[in-house]
Amino acid sequence: MPHLNLHDSRSRKIVPFVPLDPGNVRVYFCGPTVYDLAHIGNLRAMVTADILVRVLRHLYPRVTYVRNITDVDDKINARARENGEPIDALTARTIRDFHEDLAAIGMLPPDVEPRATHHIGEMLDMIGRLIAGGHAYEAQGHVLFAVDSFAAYGALSGRSPDDLLAGARVEIAPYKREAGDFVLWKPSEPDLPGWESPWGRGRPGWHIECSAMSHRYLGESFDIHGGGSDLLFPHHENELAQSQCCFPHGRFANHWLHNAMLLVDGEKMSKSLGNFLTVRDVLRDTPAEALRLLLLHAQYRSVLNFTRAGLAEAKQTLDRFYRALGDVPADMQGPLPEPVLAALCDDLNTPRVLAEMHALADRALAGDTGAATGLRVAGRMIGVLQQTPDDWFRAGADVDSAAIDALIADRLAARKARDFARADAIRAELAERGIVLEDSAAGTTWRRA
RNA sequence: GGUCCGGUGGCAGAAUGGUGAUGCAGCGGACUGCAAAUCCGCGAAUGUGGGUUCGAUUCCCGCCCGGACCUCCA
Structure with a gap:
């Protein structure tokens, strides 16, 4: 069986994956902030996590996959006000929509999906420990993390504290000791969500939730932490600093995985450019498997340019695969073809997986039913080819x-x-x-x- | 401005210190009443200038171009 090698953002190298506990591989991915429908950029991060977890489940007997939901956040507060609806209603609806969208794309659910608002106690506990340990301080009702108390600050994202100061483009709040200090807890206005704390009624900063929830469900050290590359700094850098200062004997995440961003028609997706696409926008006229396949067409560390032409090509590829499947039933069992597993183990090289699937399709079309079975199994592995050819060709x-x-x-x-x-x-x-x-x-x- | 990542045929996208996968599109052919599908074949690429090397697309440096991030926020 090939060994899984993964790119690690901290060392910027592809390294062999070695689980802390082969009996229970522990993975944490940053999930959505629930104020709006999931867009296809969000989806890319979810698919990356999904493929990783599928491969881990193939290789190890047990995997604990945790993906949080951020349900306390200023963007949520702002959106609820805009919509004139209660925050709870907004977050509940958005979570429901999110689950529907991911299920449609064939995403395996996480084992634990903790919500930030259900873990305020854990966050307060961590903040208290950070203050006690001299890693955080209170100022004007805020609690801030002191970055100079953590010598390795910046090591994950490859930045020196000096670099960070040089480019600061946001006004530094006057109560910060160092420009890089970040909020663990902040005061909340009476009309906004808040919880009583030793520092007054307030709400958590963004980063502390992931530190608190990963600790609760995965412990002081776990195997893999992932998310979009835009989270590397400051979010993950700050999580790492908090967690290591709070639990100095733990390593927090052993391995960091970040997916590259998705572009739409060559540009960053944004509402002002008019190229902002939610998962639902795409699924209105495209089979879900085609969208999923398109996201797997590029390796997760490459920028992926989403286009309608690419989507059409993904659909065409699936047409070919479904033809090649012939009569092989959807639940047909068989070994995962070795070249497919080898490609996945090579830093989740899904483009190579697709090339291998094309080779299987060639043989299947030539009458090799073993290859057709292999294609089924390979497709199931990456979450496509889950229908009968008739359903695929006639749906819609x-x-x-x-x-x-x-x-x-x-x-x-x-x-x-x-x-x-x-x-x-x-x-x-x-x-x-x-x-x-x-x-x-x-x-x-x-x-x- | 700073840090980091990347630039491969018309398009998408792998790989590699020694003749550059795969798919789509294109062209020619087989098959077909037509068409689709399928099959056979063809053409087509390493941004740019240096360096290291017997040999560089791969390693190093400069330049150009694109992208992410630069701390609670758009």
């Missing part, structure tokens, strides 16, 4: 299949009578409705265009 066709069968019978009669004008008219009529007819030795079948 807004038609009455009995009527189509009748037209196919009419056309067959016309062809027998060598009335090709009539036969072609039927083909054209169905084409108008988005139906493609395919003649073969075995008869005529139809699919959606």
Whole structure:
């Protein structure tokens, strides 16, 4: 069995993955801040985590996958006010929508999905310990982490504290001792969510929740922490600092995994550019597996440019794979083809997985049922090819299949009578409705265009 | 301005110190009443200038271009 090698953001190298406890691999990924529908950039991070966890589950008997939900945040407060709705209603609805969207894309649920607001006690406990240890201080109702109390601050993201100061483009709050100090706890206005604390009624800063929840569910040291590359600094740097200062005997995350950003039509996705796409926007006219496959078409550390043409190509690739599957049932069991596993173990090289799947499809189309089974198993491994070919080719066709069968019978009669004008008219009529007819030795079948 | 990542055929996208996968698109052919699918074949790439080396796309340096981040916030 090949060994799993993963890129580690801290060392910026691909290194062998060695679990702390092979009997229970522990993984934490930063989940969503729930104030709006998931967009396709969010989705890329979720798919990266999903593939990683699938590979880990294949290699190890038990994996504990924790993905948090940030449900206390200034963006949430602002959105709730904008919408004129209670914060609880906004977060509950957004979480429900998020779960629906991820399920549609074939994402395995995390084992634990902790919410920040359910772990305020753990956060307060950590903050108290940080103050006691001289790593945090209170100033004007805020509690701040003192970055100069952690010698390794900046090591994860590869920045020196001097670099950080040089480029600071945000006004430094006057109560900070050092410009790099960040908020652990801050006062909350009466109309905003808040919890009583030794420092007054307040709410947590952004980073402390992940430190508190990962500790609660995974311990002082765990295997992998991941998220989008935009989280590397400051979010993960700060999490690491807090956690290591609070639990000096732990290593926090042993291994850091970050996925590159997604662009839309070559540009950063933003509402002002008009290229902001939610998962739902895409799924309105695209099969979910096509969206998933598109995200797997690039290795997770490469910037991925999302385009409609790319989406169409992903759909076409799945057409080919579904043809190659033939009669192999969706739940067919078999060994995962070795080249596929080798590609996954090579830093989750999903493009190479797809190349291997094309090779399997070639053999399957040539009549090799073992290869067709291998394709099924490989597809299941990466969360695609979960349907029957009929379902894939006919889903979304807004038609009455009995009527189509009748037209196919009419056309067959016309062809027998060598009335090709009539036969072609039927083909054209169905084409108008988005139906493609395919003649073969075995008869005529139809699919959606 | 600072730190980091990247630039491979028309497009997407792997890999590699020794003749550069895979898919899409294109072209030619087989098959087909037509079409689709499938099959066979063809053309097509390492941003740029140096350096190291017998040999560089791969390693090093400069330049150009693109991207992420630069601390609670857009």
